[in-house]
Amino acid sequence: MCSISGYGQTGPNTNHLAFATVIHAASGVTEILRQLHGKNIRPAAHGISWGDTIAGYHAAYAIMASLFHRERTGTGQYIDISMFDSLFFTIDHHVQYYLMTNEQNPIFGFIPIKGKDGYLNIGLGKYEMILRLLDCIGRPELAKDERFKNMARIIENQMDFFEILESWIQGFDSEEEAENILRKAGLEASKVRSIVEVIHSSQVESRRLLTEVNHPKIGKVKSINSLLKFLETESKLRGLPPELGEHNREILSKILHYTDEQIGNLYHEKILFSVPQNQ
Secondary structure (H helix, E strand, C coil): CEEEECCCCCCCCCCCCCCHHHHHHHHCHHHHHHHHCCCCCCCCCCCCCHHHHHHHHHHHHHHHHHHHHHHHHCCCCCEEEEHHHHHHHHCHHHHHHHHHHCCCCCCCCCCCEECCCCEEEEECCCHHHHHHHHHHCCCHHHHHCHHHCCHHHHHHCHHHHHHHHHHHHCCCCCHHHHHHHHHHCCCEEEECCCHHHHHCCHHHHHCCCEEEEEECCCEEEEEECCCCCCCCCCCCCCCCCCCCCCCHHHHHHHHCCCCHHHHHHHHHCCCCCCCCCCC
């Protein structure tokens, strides 16, 4: 059995209500993202329920590991997954930096650079990449500038650095042009794309991340497909999401061998609930 809760089954916050946006704040994730854009910036909403989805990933992994354990030992397990724990796990670099130095990790990230009609993100994890970027934009002499002579100095003068990149990117009619030039130079970059652009992209199509299912109530519906890719097994969306309690009787009778009377009593006591199938 696996339980997913906000703060887990132990600790002082066990009985607190949990929403993803609250867990984002409690775990430190919201503050890290705020500091990426400047310490005086008001924290922003994330727009993505990371606390929910990442906890689900950890639960799935734990369930598979427990099933393997059961096959080896014959013993089942109870699994306690926390949304808070799952997000705390994602900020491991920042946590470990503090544990090693007793100081907070300098928050730095290459924020999207404004172009003529959108924004561009550039991946620059090493100073060698900075040097390659400066060559690419035709400004290699900036490597000798005291503001940009190493990664630490760039972090201190990041806004000056971003202004130079912004001036270069805005020399193109579109962010895609700059994106292609950077990739040809061995760097990685991407236009900040909208959800609509991503859904209709060739990458999503080639990876078969969308599929179509036939819903008995509303007809054909496009949906997100499985992202798992196996060499020997096809992974795809199978069936439809069940209604609340749809499989109660099937699981209790066929797997746990409950009688109709026992199941009926569970409904009568309001322990079980299901949506009428004709709704």
